[in-house]
Amino acid sequence: MNSDYLAQLRKLFEKLPGIGPRQASRFIWALLDFSLEERKNLSELIGALDKNLARCAECFMAGKTSPCSFCAKGGSRDRSKIMVVEKDSDLLNIEKSKIYGGLYHVLGSALDPLEDSAGAARERVRALYKRAESAKPREIILALSPNKLGEFTASYITKILEPLKIKTTRLARGLATGTDLEYADETTLRQALDNRK
Ligand SMILES: [Zn+2]
Structure with a gap:
């Protein structure tokens, strides 16, 4: 060896x-x-x-098929909203809470200011831009962690999406700083979503 x-x-x-x-x-x-x-x-x-597992080519969610059941045409999801999350586990927790019926976009991780522009999460932000440009959702909800990297990611995405003039909101700070979306309970998530701005 x-x-x-x-x-x-x-x-x-x-x-x-x-x-x-x-x-x-x-x-x-x-x-x-x-x-x-x-x-x-x-x-x-x-x-x-x-x-056995695939990443959806649209939203990058891990599942059995690509496109996933959410993105597949004819599905029951509200296609006017796209919620951007960092991880598959965040998405699963939000789904479990049943507070949201729109589409998702999974970054894989928060963006790191020190990472070069070829990082996987940045590519997914570029994919989000293209997706939003063609699908024209009414709202893009940034559901990112309330910490430094989450803040950076949110401002970066907001800036990138600016030319598209799509309403971009962020979850409210009902989430205590440091609370991971993955572990937030239903009440906290609902408040954060209801009070988004
Ligand atoms: Zn999908």
Whole structure:
């Protein structure tokens, strides 16, 4: 085994949300304790990801099909609204609360001012612009985390969308600073949505 092997594996684990170099190493040691069959099973399941899950080409939500059931034509969703969220887990929590019936746009993460313009989330902002330009929704709701990166992301998107002259709103600050949308309860989410501006 060479150090390059470990470095490569660690780097891939570090792409997972919230995983730093130390956790990445712990994953590798834990995998070492998996049985040979479990490891084989894991690698086969990862290999089959594309056959079982897809990112919607419109809204980038993870689901079984692309376009997803929300974006597919003839669906029951309110197509006049697009809600921009950072993560699939934020979207799931909002869906669970049943406070919103429009479409979504999943960025994958908040934008990072230090990241270059080729970042995946920025590409999804460009995709949002194109989508909004052709679909002409009545409103785009920015449902981003109430923290520095969320603030940056919201101002960046607002500026990018400006030429389209579409009403762009933000969730109200019913969400305490630092509260993750992923974990916010229904009442908090409803207040934040009702009082959006
Ligand atoms: Zn979709």
